[in-house]
Amino acid sequence: MRKYIGLVGTNTKQSTNRQLLQFMKRHFKKQAEIELIEVSGLPMFNKPQDKQVPARAIEIAKKIDASDGVIISTPEYDHAVPAVLMNALEWLSYGIHPLLDKPVMIIGASFGSLGTSRAQAHLRQMLDSPEISARVMPSSEYLVGHVLEAFDDQGNLTDKDKVKQLDALFADYQQFVEISKELWHTLKVDKEEVKKIDAEDFK
Amino acid sequence: MKLVGIAGTVEDKSYNKILLQFIANHFSRLVDIEILGIEDIPMFDQDNDQTNSGAIQYLNRKISGADGVIIATPEHNHTITAALKSVIEWLSFKVHPFSNKPVMIVGASYYEQGSSRAQLNLRQILEAPGVNAIVFPGNEFLLANVKEAFDDNGNLKDDKTTAFLESTLQKFLKFVKVINTMDQASGGNDDAADSEDLNATGKISTTIEDVDMAADDWVEKAAEKVHAVDGNTYVKLDRGLLTVDQLNYFLNSMPIELTYADSNNQFIYYNKMTDTKKMLAPRRPGQVGDPLSLVHPSGLLRELSTSFTP
Ligand SMILES: Cc1cc2nc3c(=O)[nH]c(=O)nc-3n(C[C@@H](O)[C@@H](O)[C@H](O)COP(=O)(O)O)c2cc1C
Numbered sequence: 377m378r379k380y381i382g383l384v385g386t387n388t389k390q391s392t393n394r395q396l397l398q399f400m401k402r403h404f405k406k407q408a409e410i411e412l413i414e415v416s417g418l419p420m421f422n423k424p425q426d427k428q429v430p431a432r433a434i435e436i437a438k439k440i441d442a443s444d445g446v447i448i449s450t451p452e453y454d455h456a457v458p459a460v461l462m463n464a465l466e467w468l469s470y471g472i473h474p475l476l477d478k479p480v481m482i483i484g485a486s487f488g489s490l491g492t493s494r495a496q497a498h499l500r501q502m503l504d505s506p507e508i509s510a511r512v513m514p515s516s517e518y519l520v521g522h523v524l525e526a527f528d529d530q531g532n533l534t535d536k537d538k539v540k541q542l543d544a545l546f547a548d549y550q551q552f553v554e555i556s557k558e559l560w561h562t563l564k565v566d567k568e569e570v571k572k573i574d575a576e577d578f579k
Numbered sequence: 580m581k582l583v584g585i586a587g588t589v590e591d592k593s594y595n596k597i598l599l600q601f602i603a604n605h606f607s608r609l610v611d612i613e614i615l616g617i618e619d620i621p622m623f624d625q626d627n628d629q630t631n632s633g634a635i636q637y638l639n640r641k642i643s644g645a646d647g648v649i650i651a652t653p654e655h656n657h658t659i660t661a662a663l664k665s666v667i668e669w670l671s672f673k674v675h676p677f678s679n680k681p682v683m684i685v686g687a688s689y690y691e692q693g694s695s696r697a698q699l700n701l702r703q704i705l706e707a708p709g710v711n712a713i714v715f716p717g718n719e720f721l722l723a724n725v726k727e728a729f730d731d732n733g734n735l736k737d738d739k740t741t742a743f744l745e746s747t748l749q750k751f752l753k754f755v756k757v758i759n760t761m762d763q764a765s766g767g768n769d770d771a772a773d774s775e776d777l778n779a780t781g782k783i784s785t786t787i788e789d790v791d792m793a794a795d796d797w798v799e800k801a802a803e804k805v806h807a808v809d810g811n812t813y814v815k816l817d818r819g820l821l822t823v824d825q826l827n828y829f830l831n832s833m834p835i836e837l838t839y840a841d842s843n844n845q846f847i848y849y850n851k852m853t854d855t856k857k858m859l860a861p862r863r864p865g866q867v868g869d870p871l872s873l874v875h876p877s878g879l880l881r882e883l884s885t886s887f888t889p
């Protein structure tokens with residue numbers, strides 16, 4: 377069974393995006409193992425001259441390294457990814473690069489009707505940057521709008537169509553993870569490339 | 580005019596800080612720019628509202644009081660730094676100092692692209708409804724390959740780049756004037772509209788004193804008082820010469836109704852292009868000179884936003 381990390385892109389205690397990942401963990405437990413990881417609690421990224429990355433970031437990096445893929449759930453703040461998730465991604469691309477060539481699936485929930493479409497596009501753009509270079513699943517977008525009404529008391533998605541859509545997307549993602557494992561030719565080049573960038577960014 | 584500048588970073592050593600400092604020093608004869616630090620602003624957290632902390636209130640006050648803002652943004656992972664994003668989140672949560680504020684974006688980066696993606700992204704963030712800034716359109720200033728750009732004194736080495744920066748800044752200053760004028764005409768934000776003096780009891784340098792503002796022949800009396808010219812007399816303009824008759828012909832043939840209210844809220848001109856009855860916002864000749872409180876019954880204040888104020 378494949379093992380995935382579910383990255384919770386927020387620091388609020390009551391988060392529908394965390395709820396969405398918790399739902400996926402339960403809902404897909406026969407097909408895959410999903411471990412939720414919080415991104416809060418990291419210090420503000422300040423490009424430390426000594427290149428020292430906080431222990432917590434290294435711990436997250438190790439878990440991502442050991443996983444087969446990462447599912448990131450992002451809220452939308454000001455038409456973009458919340459600062460707390462951006463901050464985690466900065467630490468996770470400063471001398472360490474756990475997301476390099478990792479298969480990533482992006483999901484998001486918002487109170488409004490657009491369901492984080494802009495935040496997801498923003499996140500995709502960040503994950504495409506040379507410092508991160510993740511392998512984001514193409515042409516997939518899982519948006520949950522009007523999320524305050526989306527879950528029942530047990531934390532299950534009530535809309536059957538939404539669940540069906542998620543099932544299909546997750547099946548595709550599992551396939552995508554398998555295909556990605558075949559795409560190892562660039563990995564070595566990518567690693568060398570990112571080393572060069574590190575040397576530049578550290579200066 | 581007074582601007583504030585923010586470098587989107589919490590690092591001590593930052594090329595964007597150097598760039599902002601250069602702009603503030605080098606163009607000090609054009610405009611006063613105060614640089615604000617964001618080092619003390621914590622990570623945004625909805626559950627732990629820090630809006631009333633000294634650090635956030637300081638930024639809130641400074642930005643609210645400024646005529647405009649310049650933001651110098653680094654680029655990390657194709658976007659702005661989390662540190663800058665966090666500041667914007669705090670300032671779009673319970674307080675909204677960027678609302679209707681003109682903002683110019685500049686940026687420096689190590690690579691060829693020179694923060695272009697971060698700038699585009701910052702623009703999108705600043706225009707989100709909770710932030711509601713008015714971002715200076717076009718006119719990108721990107722400083723690529725920044726490690727080679729400055730000399731030891733923090734001055735830009737390339738004169739052409741400095742000249743381009745100056746022309747961009749000058750255009751922005753004009754933009755700030757236009758935006759703030761529109762904002763004043765519409766009464767700014769709503770509480771400002773309530774407290775605004777529409778009775779024109781103040782006095783500005785162009786106010787013509789000792790003439791009854793409400794009088795129907797205010798124009799004639801005021802003209803006599805200041806010896807206003809008319810008819811075939813030439814007036815020198817920026818740029819050209821027209822007689823008063825030509826000016827009238829020109830203004831009255833405009834396809835829009837122009838209204839000029841001065842910053843003391845006195846209605847002093849409209850282009851009498853057609854009969855009162857046919858006008859979209861009817862003006863009577865006798866109204867000219869009136870304080871706005873007489874021209875606009877209080878409920879009609881919004882209409883002012885389409886008028887023209889200096
Ligand atoms: C500062 C701030 C800005 C926000 N901006 C947006 C936005 O641009 N679009 C949106 O859909 N929701 C916005 N929201 C509401 C979101 O919190 C909400 O839609 C979010 O995605 C729900 O995720 P959560 O339950 O995991 O916190 C904003 C909230 C805050 C506090």
Ligand SMILES: Cc1cc2nc3c(=O)[nH]c(=O)nc-3n(C[C@H](O)[C@H](O)[C@H](O)COP(=O)(O)O)c2cc1C
Pocket residue numbers: 423466467469470505506507577588590592593594595596652653654655656657658687688689690692693694
């Ligand atoms: C984690 C990280 C990611 C970065 N990503 C980018 C990038 O996507 N594009 C870029 O031009 N520079 C990137 N850089 C390099 C510089 O930080 C960047 O060019 C910056 O704008 C320099 O400005 P500063 O001296 O004010 O920090 C990155 C640096 C770090 C540490």
